[in-house]
Amino acid sequence: MSNEVIQMTDVSVAYNGTPVLDSINFSLDVGEFCYVIGRTGAGKSSFLKLIYKDVNPTKGLVKVADFDLSNLADKKIPYLRRRLGVVFQDFQLLPDRNVFDNVAFALRVTGQKKRFIKQRVIEVLGLVGLSHKRKAMPDDLSGGEKQRVVIARALANEPRLLLADEPTGNLDPEASASIMELLHQINNRGMSVLMVTHDYEVIRKFPNRTVQIENGSLQDIKVL
């Protein structure tokens, strides 16, 4: 296994001939935490989409969790995505199932045994501090608690990499800080984390490697 969970070499993305990312190079080490920032429309979502092969580069190489995405047939994409835990705004909880079932759902679709599922759901809910809410319905949770369930669900399959798109976007400062603490705690246990944010305050409070996407290029920056 390689020491890098993401490797992009000379990667470009264009939509209908309009370039969005231009010959970018990026790598994320196993166990690394990295923020991605950039203005609206800069290409952050396109960058994430490259990683889960929702977008193909017009040129360059993308490797994720030991998959070479240029050679990955469409029918194999689910295997890649199973190695990724995603915390996205548009990937919400199922409103008609309780917390336990929302997390278990992620495991049932991969065909795990019932006993294993129960054990693993209890474990990840414990990790995010929500064991006591396992029977609650999503509508009865606070925004921060919902986000914890989404994180638990993302972790259920023991992914190689956690992708988070604005995970603190809709939260008040206190809930936001507690989600950031949780993400760092998960990272300290060895999980690689790539997190898109607009919020410089979050980066200042929880400093880590930061890359900026601007005018089609990607570079490491220091946020002071």
Ligand SMILES: Nc1ncnc2c1ncn2[C@@H]1O[C@H](COP(=O)(O)OP(=O)(O)OP(=O)(O)O)[C@@H](O)[C@H]1O
């Ligand atoms: N499927 C598509 N077809 C055509 N253009 C697209 C497509 N997806 C994105 N774009 C364009 O590519 C550019 C980058 O979009 P992208 O969503 O990657 O930016 P972003 O940094 O994630 O923006 P935001 O912060 O607003 O989510 C934008 O100009 C957008 O309009």
